[in-house]
Amino acid sequence: GENVEQHPSTLSVQEGDSAVIKCTYSDSASNYFPWYKQELGKGPQLIIDIRSNVGEKKDQRIAVTLNKTAKHFSLHITETQPEDSAVYFCAATTVTSGTYKYIFGTGTRLKVLA
Amino acid sequence: KAGVTQTPRYLIKTRGQQVTLSCSPISGHRSVSWYQQTPGQGLQFLFEYFSETQRNKGNFPGRFSGRQFSNSRSEMNVSTLELGDSALYLCASSTAGVPGANVLTFGAGSRLTVL
Numbered sequence: 744g745e746n747v748e749q750h751p752s753t754l755s756v757q758e759g760d761s762a763v764i765k766c767t768y769s770d771s772a773s774n775y776f777p778w779y780k781q782e783l784g785k786g787p788q789l790i791i792d793i794r795s796n797v798g799e800k801k802d803q804r805i806a807v808t809l810n811k812t813a814k815h816f817s818l819h820i821t822e823t824q825p826e827d828s829a830v831y832f833c834a835a836t837t838v839t840s841g842t843y844k845y846i847f848g849t850g851t852r853l854k855v856l857a
Numbered sequence: 858k859a860g861v862t863q864t865p866r867y868l869i870k871t872r873g874q875q876v877t878l879s880c881s882p883i884s885g886h887r888s889v890s891w892y893q894q895t896p897g898q899g900l901q902f903l904f905e906y907f908s909e910t911q912r913n914k915g916n917f918p919g920r921f922s923g924r925q926f927s928n929s930r931s932e933m934n935v936s937t938l939e940l941g942d943s944a945l946y947l948c949a950s951s952t953a954g955v956p957g958a959n960v961l962t963f964g965a966g967s968r969l970t971v972l
Contacts (some may be wrong), residue, residue: 744916749899750944751871777960777961779961779963780972784965785965786861786947786949786961786963786965786966787900787947787961789960789961789962796889797869812918832899832900842905842912842913843959844890844902844905844913844915845890845902845961846902846904847892847898847899848899849897849899850896851898
């Protein structure tokens, strides 16, 4: 079935450094790729998303790149800050039986060390 | 604008019991999805409801069921609880406009512990 692989599972960076999280999806028909951030005790919250007709998207310190040929997409966080510490999930949407569903990666726990 | 509200936030049950979790979506959102979150497994899709109809279902046993009411509020039920059902259950709502391009807004989740 469809799946999304996410790496690494944990990532520690020094404050001010960059962090990169990578995801690979299996369904070539996937066309929407959101990233969610989950802080302790809260539900995931969308931080950035990209559609299949776009190769890159930026929002301040966060950027996402998409390589449809290789079926992988990445989250880039620059100038990391302690408040960036959280679990990050990537997702890919797949279309099944006329409707869609999200397939999530297994998450990356990011720790930003002050 | 109120967010997605899930109740209860925490609950403890014993094996064999059943549980019902509730989700109130953002006003105007007609799609409600449920996910199970466990350490190392990420978010596993349970099912999605739209206008009181189940549109999509994940690979969970029949012990997991749900429904949606006319006001878009949704409930999920797990019968004959097993230890492995211990997890954080997340509800997410969306406008469900263009298929495949909807932002999910998640609630804080209901943490179920099965003893």
